[in-house]
Amino acid sequence: MKKYLTCIICPMGCSLEIAGEQKEDLFEVSSVTGNNCRRGEEYAKKELTFPTRTLTTTIAVTGSSLKLVPVKTAGEIPKDMLLKAMEVIRRAKCKAPVKCGDVLLYDLLGTGVKVVACADAPAL
Ligand code: SF4
Numbered sequence: 001m002k003k004y005l006t007c008i009i010c011p012m013g014c015s016l017e018i019a020g021e022q023k024e025d026l027f028e029v030s031s032v033t034g035n036n037c038r039r040g041e042e043y044a045k046k047e048l049t050f051p052t053r054t055l056t057t058t059i060a061v062t063g064s065s066l067k068l069v070p071v072k073t074a075g076e077i078p079k080d081m082l083l084k085a086m087e088v089i090r091r092a093k094c095k096a097p098v099k100c101g102d103v104l105l106y107d108l109l110g111t112g113v114k115v116v117a118c119a120d121a122p123a124l
Contacts, residue, residue, distance in 0.1 A: 001020060001021060001022055001113050002017055002018065002085075003017075003018045003020070003027065003048065004016065004017055004018070005018065005043075005048075006046055007035060007039075007040040007043050007044070008043070009039045009040065009043050010039070012036060014034055014035050014036050014040050015034050016032055016033070016034045016035055016043075016044045017032070017033045017034050018032050018048060019031045019032075019033075020048070025067070026049065027048040027049065029044065029045050029048060032044045035105055041066075045116050049072070050057060051078070051079040051080075052076035052077060052078055052079060053076055053077065053081060053106070054072055054073050054075070054076050054077075054081060055072065055073045055077060055085055055086070055089075056070070056071070056072040056073075056118075057070075057071060057072075057086060057089055057109050058070050058071060058077070059071050059089055059093070059094055059104055059105075059115070059117075060092070060093045060094070060097070061093070061096055061098060061121045061123055062093060062094075062095050062096065063093050063095050063096040063097075063123050064096035064097070064098070064121040064122060064123060064124060065103050065122075065124060066096075066121045067116050069094065069098050069104075069118075069119055069121040070117070070118040070119050071089070071104060071115050071116060071117055071118055072115070072116065072118055073085075073108060073113050073114070073115055073116075074103075074113060074114040074115070074116050075111075075113045075114075076113070076114050077108060077109070078111070078113050081108070081109055081111070084109060085108055086108055088105070088108065088109060089105070089108075089115065092105060092115075094117075094121075096115045096121045096122060096123040096124070097120070097121065097122050097123040098120060098121040099115055099117065099120055100112075100118060100119050100120050101116055101117065102116065102117045103115070103116055104116065104117055
């Protein structure tokens, strides 16, 4: 059985052809072709077994001229948790002043991943 993916690790966007076998919920990869470097093979294997993503979004901030502050997860979280994570972050609020790099949420959905500010939100 073959699967096809576009590698998203760098702007080259290599077209990957992945051969393997579907075993219940798991796709066992036997070979990856089309990748221009080793990272493409690692990406294909991870994407078909345990896909994860870094989440970038915004959190509401009070006490600042800014209404929202850009944030991102400090690590990757499972792809199937992204919508739930967005709900948690959408309900969250922080208070100014916020400094770039401040941790605004700890242990997002029990993943152990923090959500950090990517910009300053000075107090009024
Ligand atoms: S396989 Fe390597 S060169 Fe190709 S897109 Fe992925 S990271 Fe970039």
